[in-house]
Amino acid sequence: xxxxxxxxxxxxxxxxxxxxxxxxxxxxxxxxxxxxxxxxxxxxxxxxxxxxxxxxxxxxxxxxxxxxxxxxxxxxxxxxxxxxxxxxxxxxxxxxxxxxxxxxxxxxxxxxxxxxxxxxxxxxxxxxxxxxxxxxxxxxxxxxxxxxxxxxxxxxxxxxxxxxxxxxxxxxxxxxxxxxxxxxxxxxxxxxxxxxxxxxxxxxxxxxxxxxxxxxxxxxxxxxxxxxxxxxxxxxxxxxxxxxxxxxxxxxxxxxxxxxxxxxxxxxxxxxxxxxxxxxxxxxxxxxxxxxxxxxxxxxxxxxxxxxxxxxxxxxxxxxxxxxxxxxxxxxxxxxxxxxxxxxxxxxxxxxxxxxxxxxxxxxxxxxxxxxxxxxxxxxxxxxxxxxxxxxxxxxxxxxxxxxxxxxxxxxxxxxxxxxxxxxxxxxxxxxxxxxxxxxxxxxxxxxxxxxxxxxxxxxxxxxxxxxxxxxxxxxxxxxxxxxxxxxxxxxxxxxxxxxxxxxxxxxxxxxxxxxxxxxxxxxxxxxxxxxxxxxxxxxxxxxxxxxxxxxxxxxxxxxxxxxxxxxxxxxxxxxxxxxxxxxxxxxxxxxxxxxxxxxxxx
Amino acid sequence: xxxxxxxxxxxxxxxxxxxxxxxxxxxxxxxxxxxxxxxxxxxxxxxxxxxxxxxxxxxxxxxxxxxxxxxxxxxxxxxxxxxxxxxxxxxxxxxxxxxxxxxxxxxxxxxxxxxxxxxxxxxxxxxxxxxxxxxxxxxxxxxxxxxxxxxxxxxxxxxxxxxxxxxxxxxxxxxxxxxxxxxxxxxxxxxxxxxxxxxxxxxx
Numbered sequence: 156x157x158x159x160x161x162x163x164x165x166x167x168x169x170x171x172x173x174x175x176x177x178x179x180x181x182x183x184x185x186x187x188x189x190x191x192x193x194x195x196x197x198x199x200x201x202x203x204x205x206x207x208x209x210x211x212x213x214x215x216x217x218x219x220x221x222x223x224x225x226x227x228x229x230x231x232x233x234x235x236x237x238x239x240x241x242x243x244x245x246x247x248x249x250x251x252x253x254x255x256x257x258x259x260x261x262x263x264x265x266x267x268x269x270x271x272x273x274x275x276x277x278x279x280x281x282x283x284x285x286x287x288x289x290x291x292x293x294x295x296x297x298x299x300x301x302x303x304x305x306x307x308x309x310x311x312x313x314x315x316x317x318x319x320x321x322x323x324x325x326x327x328x329x330x331x332x333x334x335x336x337x338x339x340x341x342x343x344x345x346x347x348x349x350x351x352x353x354x355x356x357x358x359x360x361x362x363x364x365x366x367x368x369x370x371x372x373x374x375x376x377x378x379x380x381x382x383x384x385x386x387x388x389x390x391x392x393x394x395x396x397x398x399x400x401x402x403x404x405x406x407x408x409x410x411x412x413x414x415x416x417x418x419x420x421x422x423x424x425x426x427x428x429x430x431x432x433x434x435x436x437x438x439x440x441x442x443x444x445x446x447x448x449x450x451x452x453x454x455x456x457x458x459x460x461x462x463x464x465x466x467x468x469x470x471x472x473x474x475x476x477x478x479x480x481x482x483x484x485x486x487x488x489x490x491x492x493x494x495x496x497x498x499x500x501x502x503x504x505x506x507x508x509x510x511x512x513x514x515x516x517x518x519x520x521x522x523x524x525x526x527x528x529x530x531x532x533x534x535x536x537x538x539x540x541x542x543x544x545x546x547x548x549x550x551x552x553x554x555x556x557x558x559x560x561x562x563x564x565x566x567x568x569x570x571x572x573x574x575x576x577x578x579x580x581x582x583x584x585x586x587x588x589x590x591x592x593x594x595x596x597x598x599x600x601x602x603x604x605x606x607x608x609x610x611x612x613x614x615x616x617x618x619x620x621x622x623x624x625x626x627x628x629x630x631x632x633x634x635x636x637x638x639x640x641x642x643x644x645x646x647x648x649x650x651x652x653x654x655x656x657x658x659x660x661x662x663x664x665x666x667x668x669x670x671x672x673x674x675x676x677x678x679x680x681x682x683x684x685x686x687x688x689x690x691x692x693x694x695x696x697x698x699x700x701x702x703x704x705x706x707x708x709x710x711x712x713x714x715x716x717x718x719x720x721x722x723x724x725x726x727x728x729x730x731x732x733x734x735x736x737x738x739x740x741x742x743x744x745x746x747x748x749x750x751x752x753x754x755x756x757x758x
Numbered sequence: 759x760x761x762x763x764x765x766x767x768x769x770x771x772x773x774x775x776x777x778x779x780x781x782x783x784x785x786x787x788x789x790x791x792x793x794x795x796x797x798x799x800x801x802x803x804x805x806x807x808x809x810x811x812x813x814x815x816x817x818x819x820x821x822x823x824x825x826x827x828x829x830x831x832x833x834x835x836x837x838x839x840x841x842x843x844x845x846x847x848x849x850x851x852x853x854x855x856x857x858x859x860x861x862x863x864x865x866x867x868x869x870x871x872x873x874x875x876x877x878x879x880x881x882x883x884x885x886x887x888x889x890x891x892x893x894x895x896x897x898x899x900x901x902x903x904x905x906x907x908x909x910x911x912x913x914x915x916x917x918x919x920x921x922x923x924x925x926x927x928x929x930x931x932x933x934x935x936x937x938x939x940x941x942x943x944x945x946x947x948x949x950x951x952x953x954x955x956x957x958x959x960x961x962x
Contacts, residue, residue, distance in 0.1 A: 173936065176929030178913045203936075206885045206943050207908050213886040214800050214909075221791040222809045224784050227816045234817055626924070653926075660915075660925040 167195040168684050173203075175653065180687060295321040295337045295358045298699075299664060302333035302349070302595075302629045314627050317664045326354040329370065343385060346373040348404075356388075364388065367411075371404035392430065392441040393423040410442035533564055542571040559589035563597050570600075575608050595621070595630035602637060615641060632662035636670070652678050663695075669706040676710040685718035701735070709740050712747055724751040772832050775823050783820055790833055791816065793910075794840050800905050802844040814843045830919050834912055838920030841902045848898070885943070892942035896935055903928050904935035 169189055172179050173196075181189060190200040297319045305328040306315035315327060321337050329335065329351045337355075338344035343363055347353055351370020357363060363385045365372065376385045387394045389405040394413055402414045413422055413433050422430040422439055433439045529552035536545040549565040566581035582601040586594045598621045605614035618634040625631060639654035651674075658671035672695055679688035692710035695703055708731050715723040728748040731738060738744070771789075774782030791812055798811045818839045826835060893901050899921070906917045907928075914932065918925040 174933070176914065176931070176933035176936070178907050178911075182911065199940075202943055203940055206889060206939070209885040210889045211909050213883065215796060217804065218792070218796045218799050219808050221787075221795050221812050224787045227787060227813050227820075228780070228783070230813055230817045231820045234821055657926045660918075 167193055168679075168682060168687065169193065170195045170199055171649075173200060175649075180684075295339050295342075295355060297321060298336045298338050298344070300333070300335045302330060303625075303627075304329050304333040304335045304347075316627060321355055321358070323355055323358055326352060328352045343374055343376045345375075348372070367403060367405050369405055371402060373402045388425075389441075391425050393425065395421040395423065410440055412438060412440045414438040530561060530564060533561075533568065537564075537568060537571065542568045546572060559585045559594075559597075562588065563600075566597075566600070570604060575604055579604050579608065595625065595628045599630045599633050599637065602634075606637075606641075611641060627661070632658050632665040632667045635662070636667045639671075639674070648678075663698075663703075664700070668698075668700070669702045672703065672706050672710065676714070680710075680713060680717060683717070685714045689714035689718065705731075705735050705738055705740060708734070709744060709747075712744065716747055716751055721751045721755050724748065725755075768832055769828060772823070772826065772828050775820070776826065778824075786819075786832065787816060790836055793833060794836050797837055797905065797910060798840050798844055800909065801841065801901065802847055811840070811843050811847055815840045818843065830916060833910075834906075834916045834920045837906055837910060837912070838922075841906075841921060845898055888942045888945070889939055892939045893935070896938055897931075899923070900931040900935045900938075903931040904939070907932055908936075 168180055169186070170193070171177075179186060186200075186204055190196045190204050193200075297315060297317055300315055300317045304315040305312050306319070306321070306325060307328065308322055308325040315321075315335060321327070327335060327337070327347055329347055329349050334349050334351075335347045336344060337347065339358070342358070345365070348371040351372065352368040353370070353372060354366040354368070356366055365387045367387055367389045372387060374385070374387065384395065387403050389403065389411040391405075392411040392413075394403055403411065405411045413420055420433045422433060422441065424430055424441065430441055431439060529548050533545040533548045533552075536542070536548065545568040546565065549561055549568060553561045553565060562581050562585035566578045566585060569575075569578035569581055579601065582597055582604065586597045586601065589597060598617055602614040602617045605611070605617065615638060618638050621628065622631055622634050622638075628634075635654040635658045639651045639658075642648070642651035642654065655671040655674040658665070658667050659675055662668065672692070676688050676691055679685075679691060689711060692707045692714055695707035696711060698704045698707060708727060712724050712727045712731070715721075715727065724747065728744055728751075731741075731744050735741070771782050771785050775786055794815055795808050795812050798815070799808050802808070802811060815836060819836060826832070893904065896904070902921060903914075903917055906912045906920070907914060912920070914928040915925050917923070917928045921928070923931075
């Protein structure tokens, strides 16, 4: 029995796992021995574990025989016949336009899909997505999600989460501030901008088809082989791709705009007639009602940070996105010097917003020549270090029924001016007026201010209420981190650990994940659970984020060192040097390596 | 005991199942159906038509297996399907006003002292009844979490994947379920399963 029986509630990993709702780390006879001999576990677990074993045995008795395989096989055939009947009935739909056929497929899915496979959507696919004799359908994965993004399949909406699989027939709908990236290696990577609705009609190595109903997509497409297609369909155009980077946006009133960054894109009208090709630095617009497409060179654009929120200036934000494009880097004419200063060094990022709600000019230079709206002026003043002037601008603009965007900037200005209580009030009002999904950062800022003002309990309540309402919200990871730090500083280590675990479990793609990994791993190491720590760190060694992978690799080395697996430490050190030649933790690794070598060679 | 221990050659069989190989289907069925049946009986109760539920689970499974990517043990995937099938079954039973028949009708629970009968069998039945009684008071997702982790040996991450929940949610559910079971075990008066009507201490 390896367990230390003088464990306390705080240090016995079995008791801790039990209390935290984790699967117990040991089983069977080992658990029985432990539960009997550990002072912590005896009162807590001895009877429980024996009872669970008794329950398991008792409930095994009387399990009825399973039906014969042939009976099940027959039922599968019957299910297939039912699906086939619908399919046959709808086949004539092939005579109608593509959009109608796509709609039919969408209608068909519910009959072929395993009904109510709640939670198995990442593993199951609708039968029609992959014809019986066809190739296995590739699966699009979500590589990142910012803000709240909706995912709809068969009329069932749920939040889209990072690393989820996206099924054919599903629609993605980003909100005002949501965005996501859907990708698959060797196929394509598609950025879905805010305010976009797109349906995945097909997604496979040989054929990808997306329907863009509104908003904007940026697609980076792998080179296609002969016969392989990648297309985006909008209500007025079809865009066919042969390995390129391009942006497509669509607005119901303005039509579709395609901008090329590299490679060439063929653009067709919805009726299949060719509109033309778009090359690097070019853009092409297919209007809703205008016969002739407009082809133009890409015009430069200001930094995204300069785009005005929609409540101030809707013509600047609809369907906007950025793509890397070295074609044009010059500053748009007419931008006031104050804004230019606030903007800092321009990046090689261009691609202008194409659509204006007012139907006015699409020339960015003309748009930029308009007097800057209050938010823009206030931001510039803040950037210049003049919060009092920004407050004056924003207070004037916020008279009457102030909007959340202005109020939050006003709060920021108060904060910078040192007027904490005013800032708290402004944040609270901004949160009240913000849409549910848009209040995330405001809550975090407010909590931060409350902490500063010595109102830590209120800060904690704000963050807990936010997490309760938005467990997957944009600021959920940050809220967990704040709560974890506060709990740790108050000596509530268990609570702190559970927040770090939540970051790791549910927000592993966020910037907070490496710290969470470090904290959880350290807790395991501190209690001598080297095997558990090793398992934890090992599962993140191949993480996409370099920082996460580095943290995991160093943690794994430490765990191996603790477990006395010195050969592993040497091997992992080599791996670290190979992967992170200029790693930030190289000194730490070197020290660990030295200690391991010393232990190997002995005194 | 663990969900991943279905059989050694799982990856090969699952791959063949995806290709529509009927022998592989039969192999998968033979290996997994008894475990699925036991899980369904624990979840839906002995009064349920477990045979029909098992059939539903495997019809769902073979219809959708082409898309099963094999990144989780097939048994945990099957338990996820079974949980949904059982949930639908219980919903339907409830609609038909037969909730009691669908789950826990064998629990005619009476006050009795476990010490009154020292035989091991009665003690085991007492324990079984206590736990069944505790599970009966839980919400379905909590019951599913407890059965998957404590009885089927799945990790909270596997349960999360199988049920479409977050791991932290599974842990929270498991915590509640464990506490409920522990309380039931510690109660001085044991609710013992019996066919003899007596003073009811736990009802659904």
